[in-house]
Amino acid sequence: MASELASILVPLGVAGAVFAALCAIVAAVAIMRGAAGLAGGAVGLWIPGALLSSTASFASQWTPLLVSGVALVAMLVIGAVARRVVNAxxxxxxxxxxxxxxxxxxxxxxxxxxxxxxxxxxxxxxxxGAQPALAG
Structure with missing residues (x-):
């Protein structure tokens, strides 16, 4: 029974990790371009992908969940660094x-x-820095 359950949950977790990684990449590109709304939306869509990747943990496979978390952190850092380079x-x-x-x-x-x-x-x-006086 556990083997049958693992055969469903692990591919589902891998698909969630792939979706979460794609959302993290979109968030990094949005941060580089300075599009805060798009970055927020991408991170908002990353959350269900990360939750979906956690289904593999029920079969003792933690790699998809770790990949989705590391992908978000790495892409946010890369996006912020690239944005600073662009602004320089x-x-x-x-x-x-x-x-x-x-x-x-x-x-x-x-x-x-x-x-x-x-x-x-x-x-x-x-x-x-002073405010001009109002003409009355």
Whole structure:
């Protein structure tokens, strides 16, 4: 009887572990792209996959449950590290975007026959953090 039960529960647990690992991969990609809703949804779908992988434990097979747990932790860490790497290059890309936009505006202005605009700076304006007074 136990052998027959194991022949059903172990493949079911393996299928759950595969589903949980796929959801963990989707969560990592979502974290890399900064899509918090998709990451939350993927982790939310990972939970039933992990529960399904636990069915193999009734046949003393703990590998599917361990694989699903390790996959989620590994993918969340990989996604977070990749997101930090992507964000590290963001200021340089933003400055390049602003320079291209300024060049386009200057080219259009010169084509219209007007004088070129004053040189632009790419540094953000510093503020004191104070709220402006309300005009009454």
């Amino acid at each position: 290059g963001e200021p340089a890309r933003q400055a390049a975007r602003e320079a291209r936009a300024a060049a386009i505006v200057d080219a259009v202005t010169l084509a219209d026959g007007a004088a070129p605009a004053a040189p632009r700076t790419t540094k953000p304006a510093t503020t004191t």
